[in-house]
Amino acid sequence: MVGAASAEAADKEELVRIREAVGNDYVPDDDEPYMSERQLDYFRMLLLEWKRSIRNSAEHTLQSLQDGPIREPDMADRASSETDWGIELRTRDRQRKVTAKIDAALRRIDEGEYGYxxxxxxxxxxxxxxxxxxxxMTVEAQQAHERREKISRDD
Known part of the structure; x- marks a missing residue:
């Protein structure tokens, strides 16, 4: 857990640096060079903020789980609460997968491949x-990819 805490602290420091460099009201524009340093910083900031938001949500879920089991006296209320927990846990699993995609996008920024x-x-x-x-992928490449996936699922 120490590694996660130090990574979180590094992300916070990086966010502060980027906000100072980019500014709060900057939005990338087609008039500037594509994937300029400022644009890359902007996207790094978006990704780090998204990751932080997911991390905060996960901590909230973990805290709720640690508060104890569901103690609803009514069977219908208990079933409803358990369904809600199931949905919450599936949401956290999807967010875990998104976190991996965010980390991959941050690596692509570091490697100079982001945006292509x-x-x-x-x-x-x-x-x-x-x-x-x-x-x-571009919209066109993504659509072609999804068409191929659909065709292979239909076979």
Whole structure:
């Protein structure tokens, strides 16, 4: 757990540095060079903030789990509470997977590959990356990928 705490502290320090460099009201623009240092810092900031938000939600869930078992006297209320917990745990599992994608996106920034389609090598586009900072493909490549997946599932 010590490693996680030091990683979290490093992320916080990085966020402070980036906010100072980028500014609070900066939004990437098509008029500037694609994947400039400022744009990369902006996306790094988005990714780190998203990761921090997920981490905070997970801590809240863990704390709730540690507070004890569900003690609803009514069977219907108990079933409802257990269903709610099941949904909460599935949400946390999805967020764990998103965290892995965030870490991969941060590695791509460090390696100079962020913002470019892993299939075509074309720029993914600022609007798509703002909407989905973990995107690895252009819209067109993603659609083709999904069509291939659908066809293989249908076979």
């Amino acid at each position: 389609c892993e299939v075509t090598g074309d720029p993914i586009g600022l609007k798509r990356l703002i909407a989905r900072p973990v995107a690895t």
